[in-house]
Amino acid sequence: MLSVLIETRNDEEGLARTLASLIGGAVEGVVRDVIVCDTGSTDQTHRVAEHAGCQYVTDGIAAGIRQAKGDWLLLLEPGARLVEGWIDAVVAHTAKQTMAARFSRARGSRTPFLARVFSSNRALADGLLIGKHQAAASAKSAGSAEAIARGLATKRLDAEIWVAPPKQAHRSPK
Secondary structure, three states: OEEEEEEEOOOHHHHHHHHHHOHHHHHOOOEEEEEEEEOOOOOOHHHHHHHOOOEEEOOOHHHHHHHOOOOEEEEEOOOOEEOOOHHHHHHHHHHHOOOOEEEEEOHHHOOOHHHHHHOOOOOOOOOEEEEHHHHHHHHOOOOOHHHHHOOOOOEEEEEEEEOOOOOOOOOOOO
């Protein structure tokens, strides 16, 4: 029913946290497959994906979408964690809706107002539940999962997500 796609680069710890939050969905039979779309990792990301039984692709998000078996795709950032109760909300949405949806942020994961105003908004921070056909059409012109998620009209799911921490820019030594 649902394929989960996680686009990552050098975030093995974040990937492991996200995969752990998907276990309930796999046990319930809601998560059909998980595809890790690597964009050039040099850490042990491939081993985390392999040990968790995920498909591992290096050809980008479009390749992951093509390999997905589910009619619905759940795009997540590495490090994002779905809160208990997400399975029922996703099943209810996919049974009745055709439009894309996003999760609500867990209370402790909400960004204060001024921080939201002055920071760059990550379109994939709240996850994205999207039909496979719509995602495939978007992937033709979008080079990343973030680009697919940007600018989409979505509904809010009655489920929460702990947002992945923002990536820290690596500073070169002075």
